[in-house]
Amino acid sequence: MTVRVRFAPSPTGYFHIGSARTALFNYLYARHTAGKFLLRIEDTDLARSTEESTRSILEGLEWLGFAPDEEIVFQSNNADKHRAIAVKLLEEGKAYRDFTPKAEKAEGSVKDAIKERARAEQGEKNMRDNPFRDITEVEAETRIANGEPFAIRLKVAETGTTAFEDGVYGLQERDYAETEDLVLLRSDGHPLYNLAVVCDDIEMGITHVIRGQDHLTNTHKQILIYRALGVEPPKFAHLPLIMAPNKGKLSKRKHGEVVSMTTYRDAGFLAEAFRNFLALLGWSASEEREIYSLDELIQKFSLEGIHRSNAVFNFKENDPRHWTDDKAMWMNAEYIRTMPLSDLLPHVKAELKSAKLWREEYEPDGRALVATVPSTEAQAFEASTEMADRPGTIALEPLDVGTYDWFVRTIDAIRARFFTLKDFSSQGRAYFSEDFDFDPAAVAKNLTKFPELREWLPELADRFEAEFQAETRPVGSVPLREPEVLPFNEHNIETVIKAFTEEKGTKLGVIMNGARTLLTGVAVGPSMLTVFEIIGLERTLMRLRSQVAWNSEVDGST
């Protein structure tokens, strides 16, 4: 029997990270067992369901890469079938008409009202005391003739238990006395959740229901419906919940954007990194390891590895440094700096495009990469994840600024310090545009503090110009062979700068960091020798001579 699982969100809001994890676990289980992963939108709550919400769920699933294997089922399309089944149960005497007038909605929270009522009843309530439970057919007909509305309730037997073996929580038993005669069909003819779920799961041929632990008690009710219908229930597995740092419910109303999936996409997260993070929230392969590719997750996933206790999604409100779970952020950074460059590049391209920093010259033009030296980090990552296919990219010769080779080299050089895709267009802006800002703190620390640099750095530009001038040649031309003309590469730049530093009787760091600030606008980045090279001679000269940063006159806070 092939496994068929479903992810069945109700479109009443945004796509919650908890839902995303449920989708992930269903997806992993399906792939692990070579089964089918289906999607059903539970849009039967007309009042709360929105198309926008459905769209955010669909977009979120697409971003995560969980495409359903069959057509999407919209539960609202099946309402007639659900009604017919309720009527059938009624006719078979397995359900009954309840003419009790519909209760008024409590003014406060529904949950509190339920709790309040239950407390008042002191647990003395008899779940079988409905006066219409054993009403005669004659009386029912009379009431119907009078136009009295009625709900249809399942007739739960007086004694007995429902039991099932949960894939995560083990044997679950519940006495009938704990389960009321649940409503199948509202008095307005609207089918209710438990009925709809059971009917649809049967129709979709679902073999395993993997969902949040908040459905544990619903499962007993659903099993009752399966029995009434004479259908063997599927296997169930319930997932622990994801909680807020205070161990309370994680909701958008209380916690804001951190709980919404689209936030992560928009914040420059990589789907593979976020999937990896989500997988480790409530599941573990019982090994000391954090980074897993999708294929590895699929291969290692099992219901046995799922925990029974809730997990906290750890973040600090009002602290921009920790606005989301630190581990999620770390994992994203880990992916950015170690994933195969060829996988990263398309994402960077998309980011630069949306920031209007992309240029067609960065497209590959068919030429092979310049000399390549795989980095050890990349090798380690490949070894750990069995990912291959990474064009290592340490150029030995200077590259023509603005070409594909240059682009690849630049991305590889700057990605080590980045956490999200957004960083490529913000912190990395100076590599792609002349229009970048100067970080006041960097200016204060590296420029204002050393006034002599105002003379020295343009002087350094002159020195560069004298030494490397001939190197500014047209793209694609053959390098000049004259021995006195030096290529603008790391080795030669270092020689020139060291001599310059000695002449001035200052420390190398003073010159380097001053140049760094002028060239990139910030105080952090790759080795300055690399920065000089990828910024290129022409832009280096211009920026070293520019007075913009000096004139920006910050009041040196920090």
Added chain:
RNA sequence: GUCCGGUUCGUCUAGGGGUUAGGACACCGCCCUUUCACGGCGGCAACACGGGUUCAAAUCCCGUACCGGAUACCA
């Protein structure tokens, strides 16, 4: 109230009768270094509590506390 679950560093977790209770993130320190990261080394930090069972309990049993879920003509 009742029913059902849960409880190992701040967080995610490994371990399920004998461990110096392990790893990751975060935090702190040192090294590397032209900056910041990365990396390396090190540090801080946990078995909720009380009873049993046992030669031996974080691990098994019972109880308590606390946390969570459910208890709807919501999904």
